[in-house]
Amino acid sequence: NAGVTQTPKFQVLKTGQSMTLQCAQDMNHEYMSWYRQDPGMGLRLIHYSVGAGITDQGEVPNGYNVSRSTTEDFPLRLLSAAPSQTSVYFCASSYALRPGSHRVTEAFFGQGTRLTVV
Amino acid sequence: SQQGEEDPQALSIQEGENATMNCSYKTSINNLQWYRQNSGRGLVHLILIRSNEREKHSGRLRVTLDTSKKSSSLLITASRAADTASYFCATDGRHGGSQGNLIFGKGTKLSVKP
Secondary structure, eight states, rough: OOOOOEEOOOOOOOOOOOOOOOOEESSSSSSSEEEEEEETEEEEEEEEEEEEEEEOOOOSSSEEEEEESSSSOEEEEEEEGGGGOEEEEEEEEESSSSOOOOOOOEEEEOOOEEEOOO | SSSSSEEEEEEEETTOOOEEEEEEEEEEOSSSEEEOTTTSOOOOEEEEEEETTEEEEEEEEEEEETTTTTTTEEEEEEEGGGGGEEEEEEEEEOSSSSSSOEEEOEEOOOOEEE
16 A cells, blocks of 8 residues: 655756646545645645546645546646746545545645745 | 644744644634644644544544634643654635545644754
8 A cells, every 4th residue: 555646756847837746546535635835834725626527626726737537646737837836745635434425534645746946 | 714723833842841732723623633744744644533522632642622712732742852843733624615625724843852
């Protein structure tokens, strides 16, 4: 069981470039989320998914796209990178207390992707 | 906007002392969770307390929840240098209801000196 795997661990982009941050989990969790962590700001929710084919926006979705074609994978796409997107990105997965209840228990986090946009 | 706010922002103690961190939140919750983050690493779940619980223990951790005051506290007893980390509280999301996401506070940075 690898848990939640994020790739790459580090990335440097030039302004205007696009890229995809990968996230995969092998725990068959329904729920997956992307967060960004900036100094002094804690973790802010970018996008989340409650199951394959279903995604929704979080607190700071602008400049990012997601899709969830399988239960396992939840990639985050930066459409046109900007210096303001320099951050550490975390992917997390979790499961419901009861099927369909949407009340989640603990979240499992990946190790993060440190992104710098120059 | 962030749901939880931890207090203090930073805490420095000696090994063997107890560390207490507080969390306040704004809206009603189903549960509240505490996470630890070692420098440069992902977050690790510590403990979850449900809205109908008032206190919960796990090893050296003790969590309390006061829903009337919308606050929670995390107590780490007999702290060790290995407890040095940032600690975050998280509540179930307000985006579209409790749909599988968590809203985090800004964290308390704990430093335990040997």
